Amino acid sequence: MSVIDIEGLRLGYGGMAPEQIVLDGIDLHIDSGEFAAIVGPSGCGKSTFMKLLSGLLTPQEGQILIDNEPVTGPRSQVGMAFQNAIMLPWRTTLDNILLPLEVAPATKSDFRHRKAQYRRQAEDLLTAVGLEGMGSKYPWELSGGMRQRASLCRAMIHEPPLLLLDEPFGALDAFTKEELWLVLQTLRQHRTFTVLMVTHDLTEAVYLSDTVYVMSARPGRMLVRQNITFDQPRDLDIRFEPGFVSHVHDLREHIRGTRAQAAAKPVLGATS
Amino acid sequence: MTTSTPSTPATTTPRPSRLRHWLGWFRREEAMSFWIIIGFFVIWEAVCHLFSLPVYFLPPPSAIAQAAVEFQRALMINSIQTLWTTMAGFGFAVVFGLILGVAVGGSRRLYRGLYPLMVGFNSIPKVALVPILVLWFGIGSVPAIITAFLISFFPIVVNVATGLATTEPEMDDILRALGASKLDRLLKVGLPGAMPHFFGSLKVAITLAFVGSVVSETVAANSGLGHMMLMAQANFEVPLVFAGLLALAIEGVLMYALFVVIEKRMTGWAFRAQSAQQ
Numbered sequence: 102m103s104v105i106d107i108e109g110l111r112l113g114y115g116g117m118a119p120e121q122i123v124l125d126g127i128d129l130h131i132d133s134g135e136f137a138a139i140v141g142p143s144g145c146g147k148s149t150f151m152k153l154l155s156g157l158l159t160p161q162e163g164q165i166l167i168d169n170e171p172v173t174g175p176r177s178q179v180g181m182a183f184q185n186a187i188m189l190p191w192r193t194t195l196d197n198i199l200l201p202l203e204v205a206p207a208t209k210s211d212f213r214h215r216k217a218q219y220r221r222q223a224e225d226l227l228t229a230v231g232l233e234g235m236g237s238k239y240p241w242e243l244s245g246g247m248r249q250r251a252s253l254c255r256a257m258i259h260e261p262p263l264l265l266l267d268e269p270f271g272a273l274d275a276f277t278k279e280e281l282w283l284v285l286q287t288l289r290q291h292r293t294f295t296v297l298m299v300t301h302d303l304t305e306a307v308y309l310s311d312t313v314y315v316m317s318a319r320p321g322r323m324l325v326r327q328n329i330t331f332d333q334p335r336d337l338d339i340r341f342e343p344g345f346v347s348h349v350h351d352l353r354e355h356i357r358g359t360r361a362q363a364a365a366k367p368v369l370g371a372t373s
Numbered sequence: 374m375t376t377s378t379p380s381t382p383a384t385t386t387p388r389p390s391r392l393r394h395w396l397g398w399f400r401r402e403e404a405m406s407f408w409i410i411i412g413f414f415v416i417w418e419a420v421c422h423l424f425s426l427p428v429y430f431l432p433p434p435s436a437i438a439q440a441a442v443e444f445q446r447a448l449m450i451n452s453i454q455t456l457w458t459t460m461a462g463f464g465f466a467v468v469f470g471l472i473l474g475v476a477v478g479g480s481r482r483l484y485r486g487l488y489p490l491m492v493g494f495n496s497i498p499k500v501a502l503v504p505i506l507v508l509w510f511g512i513g514s515v516p517a518i519i520t521a522f523l524i525s526f527f528p529i530v531v532n533v534a535t536g537l538a539t540t541e542p543e544m545d546d547i548l549r550a551l552g553a554s555k556l557d558r559l560l561k562v563g564l565p566g567a568m569p570h571f572f573g574s575l576k577v578a579i580t581l582a583f584v585g586s587v588v589s590e591t592v593a594a595n596s597g598l599g600h601m602m603l604m605a606q607a608n609f610e611v612p613l614v615f616a617g618l619l620a621l622a623i624e625g626v627l628m629y630a631l632f633v634v635i636e637k638r639m640t641g642w643a644f645r646a647q648s649a650q651q
Binding site for chain 1: 546
């Protein structure tokens with residue numbers, strides 16, 4: 102059963118003239134519990150696509166269904182994490198993680214009564230991502246990797262069925278990145294949820310996902326869908342096996358192809 | 374003293390170390406302002422005597438101190454009058470500055486609509502408004518309060534609006550995607566994030582408020598430091614004029630220091646977050 106159904110999605114910023122189109126005819130189906138990654142050249146509209154899924158933008162054409170219901174506006178079914186793990190510096194890590202529960206209409210009214218229970222939930226999450234007992238620390242006392250772990254906790258605290266990750270590990274060093282991949286795998290063993298991740302890192306995409314989509318240069322289309330069938334959870338060393346390497350290589354070729362195409366045709370107002 | 378017995382070392386040894394501790398303070402960076410102020414008055418005194426300047430031209434600090442003691446009652450009463458009109462005007466500026474700052478910072482439409490008018494108002498020299506205020510409210514505290522309000526209002530509005538506008542767009546996306554209301558986004562993220570800007574602006578605004586109230590007192594009032602200095606000048610009591618200026622400077626420094634303390638208390642996280650990033 103699919104969680105995300107997208108049919109004939111088209112979106113333009115400011116209008117539907119050819120140079121304003123950002124996403125052009127996207128069809129996508131993501132199953133419940135699937136980990137899907139979207140890769141593509143920079144400026145292809147990946148982040149716009151994320152905003153559409155979270156209900157912050159509405160497309161001019163086509164529709165998005167989440168759990169068979171059309172997305173018409175923001176709903177708290179999604180959790181989001183970005184490249185910048187922006188946290189509120191005047192709140193402790195724990196209070197930052199609890200923020201979604203404080204403001205989401207579903208949990209806002211009884212937040213005060215159930216705060217103890219929510220705190221326990223947040224502490225469990227912190228333990229799961231390897232930040233046990235760090236809840237009382239302020240964001241500036243955490244390293245970049247720790248902040249990103251906390252921001253994952255914040256994205257998951259309201260137990261959303263869908264997690265949207267926009268280049269979540271882009272700003273981290275290689276080793277921290279690997280640690281966070283494992284963290285993400287651990288979290289997925291705790292509870293089943295669907296993940297849609299946008300990334301530039303092809304190894305990351307292949308390592309974490311069940312399906313990888315390649316998006317074309319602007320205007321964005323889904324060019325290729327690649328199934329990654331290695332068993333979950335995966336060992337970090339799998340990255341050096343021939344099957345894995347050939348997946349990464351294939352994806353790289355597709356992206357190089359779409360970049361070359363975009364460079365060859367003189368697109369009006371292309372800003373990639 | 375020097376022949377301390379082994380049984381009573383505790384009473385004798387702290388003395389020299391405490392003295393050294395106090396002497397040490399005068400050598401520290403924090404003591405620089407102390408030395409500069411001392412030096413300023415010493416040079417002033419020296420210049421007056423060296424060039425034997427007449428007291429009615431530039432009185433030396435010693436003469437000013439004498440006048441301050443002689444007229445201490447008048448100085449005290451007028452200082453308190455100026456302080457309260459300043460604080461009243463400043464208080465109104467904080468309340469209305471916050472309200473308008475939130476309105477302007479929260480809505481692009483209001484921002485674009487109101488900004489030219491506000492800049493225009495701010496460009497008017499406040500002295501020019503005092504005669505109109507006197508016409509409306511008569512001579513007294515009211516024009517001083519309103520002038521202090523008008524002059525200190527603008528920096529608060531601008532800073533609160535700027536603070537709200539610099540909210541991280543991604544943080545806003547996260548909250549909006551959760552379905553958070555506009556009020557919640559303002560109360561939980563926008564306003565707390567704008568607080569460093571707000572408290573920073575209070576330091577500027579309080580000194581401006583003093584300028585406002587004294588300007589008004591100088592033009593039209595029957596009490597306050599501005600009025601007192603005008604009277605003293607008319608009576609050729611030049612040292613008293615300078616004593617009034619000093620009293621104003623002291624009040625200004627004290628209020629500024631108070632708001633520095635409040636700022637650190639309320640938005641200490643902003644200072645710590647900055648030092649952690651360096």
